[in-house]
Amino acid sequence: MNLVKAVTLRGVQAKEVDVEVEIAGGLFSISIVGLPDASVREAKERVRAALKNSGVSLRGRIAVNLAPADMPKEGSMMDLPIAVSLAIRSRSITLDRPAIFIGELALDGRIRPVRGAISAAVLAKEQRLPLYAPVENSPQIGLVPEVEAYQVETLGQILSHLESGIPLPQVPPYKVEDLPLSVDPDWSDIRGQAMAKRALEIAAAGHHNVLMVGAPGSGKTMLARALRGILPPLSDGEILENLMVKGLLDSDDRPDRRPPFRVVHHTASTVSICGGGTALRPGEISLAHRGVLFLDEFTEFRRDLVEALRQPLEDGSIVVSRSSGTVTYPSRVLLVLAANPCPCGWWGDAVEPCRCSPSDLERYRRRLAGPVMDRIDLQVSVSRLSPEELVGLSSSHGESSSKVRERVSMARERQRARWSFGGWGCNSEVPEKTLRKHLNLSSEGKKTLLQMAEGFRLSARGMGRVLRVARTISDLAGDDGVSSSAVMEALAYRGEI
Ligand SMILES: [Zn+2]
Numbered sequence: 001m002n003l004v005k006a007v008t009l010r011g012v013q014a015k016e017v018d019v020e021v022e023i024a025g026g027l028f029s030i031s032i033v034g035l036p037d038a039s040v041r042e043a044k045e046r047v048r049a050a051l052k053n054s055g056v057s058l059r060g061r062i063a064v065n066l067a068p069a070d071m072p073k074e075g076s077m078m079d080l081p082i083a084v085s086l087a088i089r090s091r092s093i094t095l096d097r098p099a100i101f102i103g104e105l106a107l108d109g110r111i112r113p114v115r116g117a118i119s120a121a122v123l124a125k126e127q128r129l130p131l132y133a134p135v136e137n138s139p140q141i142g143l144v145p146e147v148e149a150y151q152v153e154t155l156g157q158i159l160s161h162l163e164s165g166i167p168l169p170q171v172p173p174y175k176v177e178d179l180p181l182s183v184d185p186d187w188s189d190i191r192g193q194a195m196a197k198r199a200l201e202i203a204a205a206g207h208h209n210v211l212m213v214g215a216p217g218s219g220k221t222m223l224a225r226a227l228r229g230i231l232p233p234l235s236d237g238e239i240l241e242n243l244m245v246k247g248l249l250d251s252d253d254r255p256d257r258r259p260p261f262r263v264v265h266h267t268a269s270t271v272s273i274c275g276g277g278t279a280l281r282p283g284e285i286s287l288a289h290r291g292v293l294f295l296d297e298f299t300e301f302r303r304d305l306v307e308a309l310r311q312p313l314e315d316g317s318i319v320v321s322r323s324s325g326t327v328t329y330p331s332r333v334l335l336v337l338a339a340n341p342c343p344c345g346w347w348g349d350a351v352e353p354c355r356c357s358p359s360d361l362e363r364y365r366r367r368l369a370g371p372v373m374d375r376i377d378l379q380v381s382v383s384r385l386s387p388e389e390l391v392g393l394s395s396s397h398g399e400s401s402s403k404v405r406e407r408v409s410m411a412r413e414r415q416r417a418r419w420s421f422g423g424w425g426c427n428s429e430v431p432e433k434t435l436r437k438h439l440n441l442s443s444e445g446k447k448t449l450l451q452m453a454e455g456f457r458l459s460a461r462g463m464g465r466v467l468r469v470a471r472t473i474s475d476l477a478g479d480d481g482v483s484s485s486a487v488m489e490a491l492a493y494r495g496e497i
Contacts, residue, residue: 003095003097003098003099004018004019004081004084004085004088004095004098004099004101005017005018005019005081005098005099005100005101005129006018006019006066006073006077006078006080006081006082006100006101006102007077007100007102007116007119007120007123008071008072008073008074008075008077008078009074009075009115009116009119009248010071010325010327011320011327011328011329012119012241012244012245012248012282012329012330013119013123014116014119014120014122014123015071015123016100016123016127017034017066017067017068017071017073017078017081018066018067018068019064019065019066019078019081019082019084019085020064020065020066020067020085021062021063021064021065021082021085021086021089022062022063022065023059023060023061023062023063023086023089023090024060024061024062024063025060025061026060026061027061028058028059028060028061028062029061029062030044030047030048030058030062030063030064031062031063031064032044032064032066032082033063033064033065033066033069034065034066034067034068034069034071034073035066035069035070035071035072035073036066036073036078037072037073037074037075039074039075039076040066040073040074040075040076040078042076043076043078043079043082043105045107046076046079046104046105046106046107047079047082047083047086047105049105049107049108050079050083050105050106050107050108050109050155051083051086051087051109051155053107053108053109053155054087054109054154054155054156054159055156055159056086056087056090056091056159057090058086058090059090062086064082064085064086066078075114075115075116076104076112076114077102077103077104077114077115077116077117077120079103079104079105080101080102080103080104080105080111080132080155080158081100081101081102083105083155084101084132084155084158084159084162087155087159087162088162091159091163093159093162093163095162097130098129099129099130099131099132100120100123100124100127100129100130100131100132101131101132101133101158102114102116102117102120102131102132102133102134102137103132103133103134103152104134105155109154109155109156110153110154110155111134111135111152111153111154111155111158112134112136112251113134113136113137113251113252114133114134114137114251115247115248115249115250115251116247116248117133117134117137117140117141117247117251118137118140118141118143118144118240118243118244118247119244119247119248120133120141121133121140121141121143121144121147121149122144122147122240122244124144124147124148124149125144125145125146125147128148129148130148130149130150131147131148131149131150132149132150132152132158132168133149133150133151133152133171134151134152134153135151135152135153136251136252137151137251137252138151138171138172138174139174139254139255140174140243140247140253140254140255141171142171142172142173142174143174143176143236143239143240143243143255144240145173145236147171148170149170149171150168150169150170150171151168151169151170151171152168174255176236176239176255176257179255179256179257179258180257180258181229181233181257181258181402181405182229182401182402183225183226183228183229183258183401184225185222185225185226185229186226186229186400186401187226187229187230187398187399187400187401187403187404188398188399188400188401189226190219190222190223190226190398191385192385192386193219193223193382193385194398195380195381195492196212196214196223196380196381196382197223197398199212199378199380199493200223200226200227200230200380201230201404201407201408201476202378202469202472202473202476202493203227203334203336203377203378204227204230204231204334204404204408205407205408205411205412205472205475205476206377206411206415206426206427206428206468206469206471206472206475207334207425207426207427207428207429208334208377208378208427208428208468208469208472209313209334209335209336209337209375209376209377209378209428210334210335210336210337210376210377210378210379210380211298211336211337211338211339211368211373211376211378211379211380211495212224212336212337212338212339212379212380212381212382213338213339213340213341213379213380213381213382214338214340214341214381214382214383214384215340215341215345215346215348215349215352215383215384216340216345217384218382218383218384218385219382219385220296220338220382221263221294221296221338223382224261224263224292224294224296224336224338225261225294226401227261227292227334227336228258228259228260228261228291228292229258229401229405230401230404230405230408231259231291231292231334231405231408232405232408232409232412233257233258233259233405234256234257234258234259234290238290239255239256239257241289241290241330242256242260242289242290242291243255243256245282245286245287245289245329245330246287248281248282249281249282249287258291259290259291259292259334260287260288260289260290260291260292261288261291261292261294262284262287262288262291262292262293262294263294263296264284264293264294264295264296265296265297266295266296266297266298266300266301266302266305268284268305270304270305270308271283272284273285273305273308273309274308274309274312274318274320275318275320275329276320276321276322280320280322280327282329283318283329285309285312285318285331285333286318286329286330286331288331288333289329289330289331289332289333290330290332290333291333291334292333292334292336293333293334293335293336294336294337294338295335295336295337295338296338297338297339297340298337298338298339298368299339299340299364299367299368303370306370306371306372307371309335309371309372310371310372310375312331313331313333313335313372313375314375315331316330316331316332317329317330317331317332318330318331335372335375335376337372337376339368341381342354342356342360342361342364343356343360343361343364344356347361348381348383349383349384350383350384350386351384374461376495377428377465377468377469377493378469378493379493379494379495380493407476408476410478411472411475411476412425412426414475414478415427415472415475418438419434419438422434427468427471427472427475428468428472430468432464432468435464435467435468435471436464436467439467439471439482440480440481440482441467441470441481441482441487442481442482442483442484444483444484445470445481445482445483445484445486445487447484448484448487448488449463449466449467449487452487452488452491456491456494458494462494465494466487466490466491466494467482467490469490469493470482470486470487470489470490471486473486473489473490474486
C-alpha cells in the first residue's frame with residue numbers, strides 16, 4: 001500500500017495525491033509522470049540534491065508516478081513527498097500509517113514554506129491524516145482546529161524521525177484573540193462627513209453595498225479605508241476561509257482578524273479582479289472575501305468588467321474556467337463604489353461651478369445605472385469640508401472605530417437572531433418577500449412610507465431597498481419595530497443622481 005501522500009491545489013481546495021516510486025537497474029535517471037506541471041518536473045533536481053545532502057544517494061532508473069493520473073499537479077510543494085518516497089524506498093524505511101507531506105526543498109535539504117499550506121491542513125484534518133509541513137507555514141496550519149501536524153525544518157530531520165522515531169515538534173495552535181483589530185485611519189481620524197460616516201455605519205451593520213458620490217479630494221477613499229475598522233472582526237471560520245484564498249498567492253501570509261480591504265482601479269484587467277489567467281490565481285474580489293471591495297471612479301470602469309462582477313456579487317462565489325476544468329473561489333464582499341457627481345467633478349459643490357452640459361450629465365448618469373447598481377442599497381453624497389472643518393477646531397472627530405464597531409456587531413447579532421430560521425446573517429441577504437413579512441413596520445412608518453413613495457416616485461425595487469435599510473437603521477438603534485424616523489432616514493440614502 002502506498003503511504004506517502006502529497007497534495008495539489010484546485011481553487012482553494014487541496015486534493016490528495018498518491019506518490020508512487022519504482023526503481024529499476026540501469027543508468028541513473030528520474031522521470032515524473034501523472035500530469036505534472038513545469039514546477040513539479042523541476043522537482044527532480046531539487047530532490048536529488050537535497051537527498052544527497054541528507055545522506056541518501058539515488059541509483060538506477062527511477063519513475064515517480066503521481067496518482068490519480070488524470071488530475072493536473074502543480075507547485076513545488078510536491079518536492080518533499082517525492083523525496084520522502086524515494087528515501088523510504090532506498091533505505092527500506094516502513095511508515096506505520098499514511099501521512100501527507102508538503103514542502104519545497106532547497107538543494108542543501110532545508111525545507112521551504114509553500115503556498116496553500118492551510119488548504120492542505122484542512123484536507124489532513126478531514127482525512128484524519130498526519131501532516132508534515134515546513135515550520136514557516138505553522139501560523140497558517142495552527143489555525144485549523146484539531147489537525148495533527150508536525151513542523152519540519154530539514155529533510156534530514158524528517159528522515160531520522162521516520163527511521164529512528166526521533167520526535168518532531170507539533171504545530172502549536174494559533175491564537176487569534178491576540179491579533180490587532182485597529183485599522184488606519186481610525187473612525188475618529190475623519191473630520192466632518194457626518195452623513196457619509198452614518199451611511200457607512202449602516203452599510204457595515206446590514207452588509208449593504210454602498211455608493212459614495214463626491215468631488216475629487218472629498219475623502220471618499222479615506223472613508224472606504226476606515227470602513228474596514230468598523231466591521232465586526234472575522235470569526236475563526238472566516239479567518240480560515242480568507243487565508244485559504246490568500247495562501248494560494250503567498251507562502252508566509254499571517255492570519256488576520258480584520259476584514260480585508262482591496263482597492264480596484266478602472267484600469268485593472270478582468271483577470272486581476274475576477275481571477276483566472278494561465279497561472280490560475282484568485283482575483284481581487286476573492287481576496288476581498290468577507291471584507292471590503294472598493295471600486296474608485298466607478299463610472300470609468302469598462303462595461304464588460306462591471307458585467308463580470310454581477311454574478312459573483314450575487315452568488316458569493318466565482319467560477320473560473322480553464323482548459324482542464326473549473327475552479328471556484330469565494331467572493332462574499334461588501335462592495336463600496338465611489339464616483340464623481342459629474343464628468344467635471346464639481347456638480348453640487350458649494351464653491352466650484354459645474355462646467356458640464358445637460359447632455360454630459362445625462363450621459364454620465366446613464367453610466368451609473370447598470371447591472372451592479374441594482375446591488376447598491378445606499379447612496380450618499382460626500383462633500384468637501386468647509387474651511388471651519390478643515391482647520392479642525394477640535395482634535396477629536398467623534399467616536400472611535402472600536403466604539404462604532406461595537407454598535408455594528410450588536411446590530412449584526414440582532415439580525416442573525418431574527419433571520420436564523422433561514423440561515424441568513426444580514427438584512428441585505430434576506431429575500432425581499434421574507435424581509436417584508438418580518439419587517440415589523442410601525443403604523444407611523446407605514447404612513448410616512450406611503451406619503452413619500454408618492455412624492456419621490458419610488459419604484460418597487462427602490463421601495464424594497466428603503467425597507468431593507470430602514471430595518472438595519474432600527475437594528476442599530478436596538479429597535480424591534482421600524483419607526484417613521486428610520487424610514488425617513490433610509491429615504492435619504494436612496495440616491496439623488
Ligand atoms: Zn460637472
